[in-house]
Amino acid sequence: MTAPNPNLTRRHFFQDCAIGTGKMALASLLARENGFAAAAPHHSPKAKAVIHLFMAGAPSQLELFDHKPMLTRYEGKPLPPSIIGGQRYAFIRPDAAVLGPQYKFAKHGQCGAELSEMLPHLATVVDDLAIVKSCRTTQFNHAPGQIYLNTGFSQPGRPSMGSWVTYGLGSETSDLPSFVVMSTGSGISGGAACWSSGFLPGVYSGTRFRNTGDPILNVSTPPEITPSTQRDTIDLINAMNQRRLQVDGDADTSTRIANYEMAYRLQTSAPELMDLGQETPETIALYGCDPAQPSFARACLLARRMVERGVRFINIYHEGWDAHSDVAGNVKKNCAATDQASAALVKDLKLRGLLDSTLVVWGGEFGRTPMVEASVSLGRSMGRDHHPQAFTTWLAGGGIRGGVTLGATDEMGFNVVEDEVHVPDLQATILHCLGLDHERLTFRRAGLDFKLTGVEPCRVIKEILA
Numbered sequence: 245m246t247a248p249n250p251n252l253t254r255r256h257f258f259q260d261c262a263i264g265t266g267k268m269a270l271a272s273l274l275a276r277e278n279g280f281a282a283a284a285p286h287h288s289p290k291a292k293a294v295i296h297l298f299m300a301g302a303p304s305q306l307e308l309f310d311h312k313p314m315l316t317r318y319e320g321k322p323l324p325p326s327i328i329g330g331q332r333y334a335f336i337r338p339d340a341a342v343l344g345p346q347y348k349f350a351k352h353g354q355c356g357a358e359l360s361e362m363l364p365h366l367a368t369v370v371d372d373l374a375i376v377k378s379c380r381t382t383q384f385n386h387a388p389g390q391i392y393l394n395t396g397f398s399q400p401g402r403p404s405m406g407s408w409v410t411y412g413l414g415s416e417t418s419d420l421p422s423f424v425v426m427s428t429g430s431g432i433s434g435g436a437a438c439w440s441s442g443f444l445p446g447v448y449s450g451t452r453f454r455n456t457g458d459p460i461l462n463v464s465t466p467p468e469i470t471p472s473t474q475r476d477t478i479d480l481i482n483a484m485n486q487r488r489l490q491v492d493g494d495a496d497t498s499t500r501i502a503n504y505e506m507a508y509r510l511q512t513s514a515p516e517l518m519d520l521g522q523e524t525p526e527t528i529a530l531y532g533c534d535p536a537q538p539s540f541a542r543a544c545l546l547a548r549r550m551v552e553r554g555v556r557f558i559n560i561y562h563e564g565w566d567a568h569s570d571v572a573g574n575v576k577k578n579c580a581a582t583d584q585a586s587a588a589l590v591k592d593l594k595l596r597g598l599l600d601s602t603l604v605v606w607g608g609e610f611g612r613t614p615m616v617e618a619s620v621s622l623g624r625s626m627g628r629d630h631h632p633q634a635f636t637t638w639l640a641g642g643g644i645r646g647g648v649t650l651g652a653t654d655e656m657g658f659n660v661v662e663d664e665v666h667v668p669d670l671q672a673t674i675l676h677c678l679g680l681d682h683e684r685l686t687f688r689r690a691g692l693d694f695k696l697t698g699v700e701p702c703r704v705i706k707e708i709l710a
Contacts, residue, residue: 283414285679290710291603291642292416294409294674295547295558297586299578300390300432301565302635304612304628305657307346307575308360309636310377312657315614316344323615327658333629334384335568336617342656343616343628346572355647362579365587371647372590372599374708375638378651378660381610381667384632386566389609390434393667394559396696400437403687405671406557407441407448408696409678412685417554420517421451424555426547428540428581429563439559443689450559453546517549530592532584541585548592551602565608568617569624590640603642603677605670611635614657634660637670643677645710668702676704 306312322339331338347360353370366373383389388398395402403411406423415422425439432438439450489497520528520535523545533541540562547558562582567574586606593599612628612635619625634653640646651663672682675696682702686693 283412285413286681286684287679289643289677289679290600291677291679292601293551293556293558293642294406294603294605294678295544295551295560295589296405297544297582297589297604297606298390298393298438298559298561299565299582299606299608300429300434300561300563301386301567302389302608302610302612302630303565303578304567304571304575305377305634305636306612306614306628307571308363308579309358309375309638310634310653310657311349311358311360312345312614312653312655314655315342315657318342318656319344323656323658327654327656331633333613333615335619335622335624336613336615336629340613340615340617342614343571343626346575353647355649357647357649360575362575363583365584369587369590369640372594373638373640373646374644374648374650375636376650376665376670376705376708377634377636377653378663379607379611379635379637379665379667379670380660381632381635384610384630386433386609386630387435389630389632390432391437393609393670394434394438395440395442396668396671396698400435400440401442402440402694403442403444403448403696404437404439404450405674405696406439406450406559407444408685409557409675409680411441411444411448411687412675412680413556413678415554415556420514420550420553420555422556423448423450424550424557425450425452425559425561426543427452427561427563428538428543429561431563432561433563438561443694444687450557517553518546520545527592531588539585540582541588544585544589545592548589548596548598551593551598552596567612567627568622568629569627571612571626571628574627593641599641601642603644603674604640605637605674606639607637608635631658633658637665639673639708643710645708648708650705650707663707665705666702668697668700669705671697672702673705673708676709 306315320341322341328338347362349358349360351358352367355371357370357373357375359367359370381389381392383392383398391400392398394404410422441448485497528535531541531545533539533545535542540560543560547560550558565574565578590599590604593602611631613631617624617627617629634657651665652661653659654661675682675685682695682697686695
């Protein structure tokens with residue numbers, strides 16, 4: 245028996261078929277593999293799209309969501325050794341003094357959710373939120389923490405959540421990328437690894453939109469090039485790439501074809517998307533944004549417009565929450581930039597009948613310590629260090645039951661004591677809302693079936709599902 249040729253791919257088969265069948269099959273394959281053809285979910289989905297509001301740098305849950313009056317009582321004293329255990333920190337000693345909450349808290353909505361005074365706008369939509377106070381992670385530095393929350397692994401090289409989702413479900417738009425990334429603030433520690441497709445084909449990577457000028461570099465056509473010349477050029481390049489694809493079946497060639505076609509369509513669709521002049525003054529005021537100025541609020545409004553146009557997964561990174569010093573000032577500044585727009589996004593989606601089919605997720609990579617960070621040599625005071633043991637995330641929209649608060653930490657806000665939620669649990673829940681089973685969404689590589697949620701046991705957070 246002749247040994248199978250390891251270099252023979254299904255595209256080689258189609259190449260040898262009759263011309264009509266081969267071309268039709270190849271076109272179908274390219275459509276599916278490039279994410280342009282929607283795929284069937286594992287079960288009936290509640291959400292069609294995700295908007296992930298990533299608060300990079302790790303917001304202080306103790307100043308926003310997790311009210312701990314006991315910290316005020318113990319302020320200036322070290323935490324009991326029985327609480328802190330053997331935990332070590334980068335910038336503070338285990339016997340560092342406790343720092344009390346810097347802001348007042350109050351209950352809101354019919355559900356009575358307790359929020360900080362720094363979140364007055366979010367307080368108006370608490371009945372639409374599921375607030376999870378019991379999140380924890382295995383990572384305690386920013387880059388690994390951000391990469392882990394996005395990819396399920398702490399080092400670069402694995403597919404991101406947006407990539408897994410577009411791989412599993414395909415795209416509902418051919419005019420815009422299925423997975424879009426925007427950022428506001430000072431920089432993303434995890435970098436492009438947070439939205440990379442990893443070992444999945446490159447067509448599943450997130451597309452980074454810029455805040456100013458052309459949303460995507462090298463897409464605008466030079467003024468001397470006519471539309472017909474541009475179309476003819478793309479057709480010629482793609483014809484050569486498709487011939488190469490039929491010969492060697494290289495996934496990079498498939499990606500290249502998709503990128504050329506997407507760039508051509510973006511020359512029309514991207515400017516239309518970014519034109520906020522189509523929005524009413526009332527909508528602009530709801531978000532509190534200047535249409536001409538980059539901001540988190542502008543990014544949130546653009547995200548709603550993307551959902552309307554069929555974009556599947558949207559990451560908005562707002563950096564700057566790393567409060568090693570002056571945690572009160574840090575929280576005040578960042579809430580001023582994000583609170584109104586976050587609430588407006590929920591309200592706007594609901595008003596347009598899109599909230600039931602759009603999952604909104606808000607949170608950072610970990611939490612902040614109950615103990616104070618202060619260092620004369622580093623010029624730091626009244627801050628909080630990284631804290632992987634406990635942080636808060638909220639979710640709203642597609643598949644989520646509003647008006648729910650899940651989980652609890654101890655009276656000092658140090659450890660989770662009720663309904664612990666690990667990062668893979670969050671990932672599994674997001675996939676579930678989209679109709680994807682995290683156990684079945686796999687990609688075979690090097691003889692192994694890889695998953696977003698890894699190999700450790702995890703669960704869908706059923707307590708917050710609608």
